[in-house]
Amino acid sequence: MLTKEKSLRVGITIENDEAPFWVNEIAEAIGAIPSIQLIKVSLTGVRKSEPGIFFRLFAKIDHRLLPGKLSIHSRAKHDLSSNSITLNLRSDNDDLRKLAKANLDILFHFVDCPLSDSILNASHLGTYALQFGDANLPLAYVGFAEWFAQQPVTSVKIIQVKEGQNFNQLISESITKTDFLSLSRNQTAIFSSAVDLVLTTLHRLSNSPHSISTREQKINSKHPPGFVAIVAAFFRLGSRLVNKAxxxxxxxxxxxxxxxxxxxxxxxxxxxxxxxxxxxxxxxxxxxxxxxxxxxxxxxxxxxxxxxxxxxxxxxxxxxxxxxxxxxxxxxxxxxxxxxxxxxxxxxxxxxxxxxxxxxxxxxxxxxxxxxxxxxxxxxxxxxxxxxxxxxxxxxxxxxxxxxxxxxxxxxxxxxxxxxxxxxxxxxxxxxxxxxxxxxxxxxxxxxxxxxxxxxxxxxxxxxxxxxxxxxxxxxxxxxxxxxxxxxxxxxxxxxxxxxxxxxxxxxxxxxxxxxxxxxxxxxx
The missing domain is CATH 2.115.10.20 (Glycosyl hydrolase domain; family 43)
Structure with missing residues (x-):
């Protein structure tokens, strides 16, 4: 049980020593909270799938035409000299012992890759991750389905990850308005909303770590958009730009x-x-x-x-x-x-x-x-x-x-x-x-x-x-x-x-x- 004299020890995962703008904002804000001690967990040996060439082309054109105020593709290096751990996902148990020694209360997982049971269970209150929309998809596709279908809002959720189960624990949730014109701007708004949600949740956890109620949420799986959907997306982007002009x-x-x-x-x-x-x-x-x-x-x-x-x-x-x-x-x-x-x-x-x-x-x-x-x-x-x-x-x-x-x-x-x-x-x-x-x-x-x-x-x-x-x-x-x-x-x-x-x-x-x-x-x- 945490007391006012003991700070909340929060870990965040980053890939190698880099992170996108929204993770950097979270890290900077956490570092300014006296009641929270931040530990950066740099993951190496990450296995993750890249989006297809047609989706990458669409996202690049959309970003060039209608860039968000902050580029979701920009990354910044982190200083790992202090309060940090390097964790090789393909290595032996030495790194896992480092993680256990860090004595984390919460681990926030922000990298697009799965984690083993031993890592998920290494923190006292569990490992939390973000889910965007109603299904787990790679971060590159965040907000695409809502933009494509012109759904009014996009949900952002913090979930406690449970390995090997068909459900997660929903910790907190918010919604943000969907930008119908630009996927790039929509993603910028969604990730910025995620920053707010993470910081709000951490603030409440630091005040009373065992008071937040959770509920089970079934894991939904969806396939990333295929070639036909990307072709349709090009037409929809073009028609929306023409209508606006x-x-x-x-x-x-x-x-x-x-x-x-x-x-x-x-x-x-x-x-x-x-x-x-x-x-x-x-x-x-x-x-x-x-x-x-x-x-x-x-x-x-x-x-x-x-x-x-x-x-x-x-x-x-x-x-x-x-x-x-x-x-x-x-x-x-x-x-x-x-x-x-x-x-x-x-x-x-x-x-x-x-x-x-x-x-x-x-x-x-x-x-x-x-x-x-x-x-x-x-x-x-x-x-x-x-x-x-x-x-x-x-x-x-x-x-x-x-x-x-x-x-x-x-x-x-x-x-x-x-x-x-x-x-x-x-x-x-x-x-x-x-x-x-x-x-x-x-x-x-x-x-x-x-x-x-x-x-x-x-x-x-x-x-x-x-x-x-x-x-x-x-x-x-x-x-x-x-x-x-x-x-x-x-x-x-x-x-x-x-x-x-x-x-x-x-x-x-x-x-x-x-x-x-x-x-x-x-x-x-």
Whole structure:
């Protein structure tokens, strides 16, 4: 049994002394955790099968045309001078004795090869591996079946490997949205999701190694894609690229605003909402509303297509939605969006999304609604998206999705932080982070609000694409140790005749404001 005085000894396998980007990210992150001691297990004598020549050709062309932010093919050497073991899979028992002497609690197996019973049983809590999708396939094929069939999501699982059995023990699982356009980008996102899942699982194991429940999972075997499937993949890649190019040439996908009367939580009727359409050279999105007297103040992200960089603006409208004034209020050298505005201790404050700057910043209003000044940085060195505050039980709670790695998704993992006084001190991360790991309802979509005595958190449905629809989640448990919510309802863009997507919901003073994405013909005014 581990105690707080004893660190968790974690081994990770690498091939020879090299590893791909996602294993390097895992190793670097583990090395920074004080409660975990990392031991690298370098495998030599590895026997593994390479993908066929036609699949390699397809993957190379796909990567050249649509490269991921991080190349899944790039590898980096590891320094094996300390805290490392070299294990020859074809040698005698000397190497196995080295492994036993390492006294590992867990061995994570990241190399594409089978291990013997003696290696699988060498760590106290077992040997864990990653499984992508619903079948065991070589890593080169990860995400191909989902990309080919345009399945909405791809699952990532951590399993405890059981040699000689027809089942494994499922330890933990998450899902990430499938990239329908590019296999390379899809694989980058999947492996980045695996990094998050491994680190989250290790964090929970280091706190309580015997508390994670498991369940049996049958081992499914599938054949890698053959020649016919690869030929079909070339045609599908080509047709998807052509469709994207034609769509971009003829159409503009523009975010617009829609407003209407305050809505009930279970039935947001957007069919009768009235649009507020921006000029054709920009979009307006992420609206927050403050209703005062006979005026509505709409705080929005404004993004001119020419710069492709968002800033924050305020539109002043009458009660019928007619714009009476508009002005840019906050602009920085980096992209801004999601102007979360709120009143605190008698003053107006605003938190924009500034993930590009790797900060979460607080702005204070000097003269409402157009003059603002920077007050303090709430979080730093973090790519946090759509930060949303909730004031509850004498604490300030900050919800945001976090993109841990460059190639990962900003839509999948909801993190929670809290503090007693918003204006001083440091936010404390919640021990359950990420509290939600699901692109169907993780990313925030507006202010948390109360309805019939319950608190509801609006969120984005980011499947099959970013910002596709709205979801409403009832917060059931919120304290410094626990978080639970229940998905109550969803509102889809198909409920409005012209919308492709919608991803923000806010209400004030009897009015509701949302945003929606429409398709406009590029060559018509």
């Amino acid at each position: 034609l769509n971009k040439f003829f159409f503009i996908e523009q975010w617009v605003l829609l407003y209407g009367d305050a809505q009930k939580i279970h039935s947001v009727d957007i069919k009768n909402f009235k649009p507020i359409i921006p000029p054709k050279d920009r979009f307006w999105a992420d609206p927050f509303i403050v209703s005062q007297g006979n005026k509505n103040y709409l705080f929005i992200e404004e993004l001119p297509y020419q710069t492709n960089k968002g800033h924050l603006s305020c539109l002043v409208t009458d009660r019928q939605g007619k714009i009476e004034a508009s002005q840019k209020i906050i602009e920085t050298p980096y992209h801004l969006s999601y102007p979360f505005i709120f009143s605190y201790e008698g003053k107006w404050f605003l938190i924009p999304e500034s993930a590009e700057n790797k900060t979460v910043d607080l702005y204070e209003c000097v003269s409402f609604p157009f003059e603002w000044r920077w007050r303090r940085t709430l979080l730093e060195d973090i790519k946090a998206y759509d930060s949303t505050l909730h004031f509850f039980n004498n604490r300030v709670w900050l919800f945001c999705t976090v993109q841990r790695s460059e190639g990962g998704s900003p839509n999948d993992r909801l993190h929670l932080y809290s503090i007693e006084n918003l204006l001083e001190g440091k936010f404390v991360p919640h021990p359950m982070n990420p509290i939600i790991s699901d692109p169907y309802h993780a990313r925030p979509a507006g202010k948390i609000f109360q309805h019939n005595g319950n608190w509801y958190r609006p969120s984005q449905v980011c499947v099959p694409r970013y910002g596709y629809a709205l979801a409403f989640n009832r917060i059931d448990v919120l304290n410094e140790n626990e978080y639970q919510e229940t998905l109550i309802s969803q509102n889809l863009p198909e409920e409005h005749p012209f919308l492709k997507s919608m991803h923000t919901y806010n209400s004030d003073g009897g009015f509701t404001i949302i945003d929606g994405q429409i398709k406009r013909f590029r060559f018509l005014n």
